[in-house]
Amino acid sequence: xxxxxxxxxxxxxxxxxxxxxxxxxxxxxxxxxxxxxxxxxxxxxxxxxxxxxxxxxxxxxxxxxxxxxxxxxxxxxxxxxxxxxxxxxxxxxxxxxxxxxxxxxxxxxxxxxxxxxxxxxxxxxxxxxxxxxxxxxxxxxxxxxxxxxxxxxxxxxxxxxxxxxxxxxxxxxxxxxxxxxxxxxxxxxxxxxxxxxxxxxxxxxxxxxxxxxxxxxxxxxxxxxxxxxxxxxxxxxxxxxxxxxxxxxxxxxxxxxxxxxxxxxxxxxxxxxxxxxxxxxxx
Amino acid sequence: xxxxxxxxxxxxxxxxxxxxxxxxxxxxxxxxxxxxxxxxxxxxxxxxxxxxxxxxxxxxxxxxxxxxxxxxxxxxxxxxxxxxxxxxxxxxxxxxxxxxxxxxxxxxxxx
Numbered sequence: 001x002x003x004x005x006x007x008x009x010x011x012x013x014x015x016x017x018x019x020x021x022x023x024x025x026x027x028x029x030x031x032x033x034x035x036x037x038x039x040x041x042x043x044x045x046x047x048x049x050x051x052x053x054x055x056x057x058x059x060x061x062x063x064x065x066x067x068x069x070x071x072x073x074x075x076x077x078x079x080x081x082x083x084x085x086x087x088x089x090x091x092x093x094x095x096x097x098x099x100x101x102x103x104x105x106x107x108x109x110x111x112x113x114x115x116x117x118x119x120x121x122x123x124x125x126x127x128x129x130x131x132x133x134x135x136x137x138x139x140x141x142x143x144x145x146x147x148x149x150x151x152x153x154x155x156x157x158x159x160x161x162x163x164x165x166x167x168x169x170x171x172x173x174x175x176x177x178x179x180x181x182x183x184x185x186x187x188x189x190x191x192x193x194x195x196x197x198x199x200x201x202x203x204x205x206x207x208x209x210x211x212x213x214x215x216x217x218x219x220x221x222x223x224x225x226x227x228x229x230x231x232x233x234x235x236x237x238x239x240x241x242x243x244x245x246x247x248x249x250x251x252x253x254x255x256x257x258x259x260x261x262x263x264x265x266x267x268x269x270x271x272x273x274x275x276x277x278x279x280x281x282x283x
Numbered sequence: 284x285x286x287x288x289x290x291x292x293x294x295x296x297x298x299x300x301x302x303x304x305x306x307x308x309x310x311x312x313x314x315x316x317x318x319x320x321x322x323x324x325x326x327x328x329x330x331x332x333x334x335x336x337x338x339x340x341x342x343x344x345x346x347x348x349x350x351x352x353x354x355x356x357x358x359x360x361x362x363x364x365x366x367x368x369x370x371x372x373x374x375x376x377x378x379x380x381x382x383x384x385x386x387x388x389x390x391x392x393x394x
């Protein structure tokens with residue numbers, strides 16, 4: 001089963017939920033946790049361990065200046081502005097390239113070939129006997145997050161149970177993360193912003209036909225706004241984590257409430273049961 | 284010689300636009316004949332990579348001089364390669380005023 005943890009709004013507690021769910025599950029079975037928030041991966045902070053890095057590369061065009069006639073076809077074709085044909089020069093902006101390869105097809109001279117360019121890496125570790133952690137890292141200044149996410153997900157492929165920690169928002173990286181998953185946990189907070197972005201994220205999950213449930217984090221006990229929305233949209237509230245000083249203290253110290261506070265690993269195991277039910281999987 | 288001024292609308296009476304790649308219009312003026320031609324910028328609302336493409340548009344229309352407010356790194360690199368001379372105009376006046384200032388030699392080079 002593949003479970004994606006998403007939120008819409010940033011800072012609601014996706015990583016908290018993923019890390020604690022991953023830890024709790026690792027006590028009873030094998031689990032692979034994939035950090036797909038490649039612009040700001042942080043799960044490795046909860047699980048320090050020796051690791052191996054694998055580079056992620058993308059293809060970018062290289063111009064054979066001997067063959068190029070500066071006809072401009074590649075520049076006209078590229079909708080991302082990665083190729084500019086000016087007088088007797090073709091300028092390539094590799095960081096604008098989306099690696100579609102179209103320029104190599106439209107070039108009438110066959111003057112473009114694709115070369116590989118590193119944009120990030122995937123870090124693999126086994127911090128606990130039953131927990132595999134796979135984290136995607138996109139290099140600063142790069143934009144092709146989906147490629148790094150794709151590679152991170154690929155490296156987890158084959159594990160019977162995978163948790164994906166998504167980036168916030170609802171843009172390409174989130175869709176890349178959600179795609180192919182079986183079920184979605186939407187983490188939110190009881191604020192107008194939390195609700196607004198939950199609405200957006202829930203819509204994305206629905207469009208991708210992902211059954212979804214909600215975890216309310218930092219709850220002050222007055223969650224009517226969120227529970228009302230969930231009721232209207234048929235989203236079960238799977239878990240509520242209170243706004244609590246003790247929990248905050250564990251979090252701030254880089255700890256895991258499922259490991260450091262009594263009762264929480266059971267609650268996260270219970271969350272897993274509900275999520276499995278939602279996905280229609282028997283555990 | 285053809286001069287290009289970034290503008291918020293078409294024609295030489297339109298207000299000059301300080302942004303380069305996302306300027307709604309590029310107004311091309313022939314300094315010998317005084318004739319002008321306005322080209323709508325199809326990249327104005329694009330997600331990214333507008334700078335180099337806008338330079339290409341300016342070059343394809345035969346401009347030798349570009350007058351705009353400011354531009355980003357990619358556009359600057361493309362402009363440098365294109366051989367088009369860039370000048371800064373940030374007084375908030377019309378395209379015609381920018382051209383006058385250029386003719387008077389009071390504009391600072393862009394790069």
